[in-house]
Amino acid sequence: MNSVIGDILPLALGIAVSPIPIIAAILMLLSPMARGTSVGFLIGWVLGIVVAVVLFTLLSGIIPEQDPDASNPVSGVIKLLLGAGLLFLAARQWRTRPKPGEEAALPKWMAAIDTMTAGRGFVLGFLLSAVNPKNLLMAIGAGVTIGTGGLSAGESTVAIVVFTLIAACSVAVPVIAYLVASARMAAPLESLRGWLMHNNATVMAVLLLVIGVVVIGKGIGSF
Template structure:
């Protein structure tokens, strides 16, 4: 189980370091309905990660076992394709970065998060966690790694739990911290939102580039 957890930790960090959901969580925490919407968003974010990862764990368990030489060509090919997808997303992020002097453009739905309901926040969190292309590729890679590691059912559950907690920590920590000490964290939270909005493209480009290379490396190693 230890080696499997070690292999998925970088992928979990890739989901955790996602500026858009962090910005969304901060905006909800600064809204009049902070307690309701932020908790809904957190629950949806965690559920989305769990569901996406578990689906790919189950799908990967039907892949052929290792060959006599110890290689897994189908798994390796899948990982290379996933890594290539991450590199393509990195290129897209870099090309879409704001030019010097331009204001960063955020999704239009972010302007409505202060009026969103608990159910809407839950659904938004689930969609950003499980349907976002970057997170979906990372969850697929993590699920394939866990599902082909030969773990018992209990070990799979523990590994998915560890992966989810780390992947969700950048939303989990601000929400819990703000609900406990909201008066002291309002200004730092807003400063974090401004910085992430400005640096979103650069952060995501570097992150996707590194993770794409890591996943491709895993794929080559499995061939």
């Protein structure tokens, strides 16, 4: 189980440091309906991660079981494809980074965050974690790794919980911190939002490049 958890940690971190959901959470925390919207967003974010990882863990069960010490070409091909997809997204992110002096372009839906309800926050959190292509690729990679790792049901559950806790922490920490000490969190959140907005594309490009290379390496090692 330790080797499986070690393999999924980079993927979990990839989801955790994705700037767009963090920016969305911060904007919600700075909005008039901060508490309800941010809590709904956090619940949707966590649920989306769990659903995606569990789904692909179960789907990976159709891959024929093999000797753990033997090659696993099916899993290897899937990881190679996932790694290639992450490298493609890394290149696209790099090309969209703002030039010096330019303002970073952010999704238009962020302008509506101030008027979002808790229900809409929940839906947005779920979509960003379970449907967003970058996060979905990493969830697929984690699900395949867990599902083909020869783990028992209990061990697979532990691996999914560890993955979810790490992947969700970047949204959970500011939301929980705000709920505990809202008055003191406003200035640090605004500063973090500004930095993430400016460096969003660069952070994601470097992150996707590193994780893509790691996933391709794991895929090659499966042959």
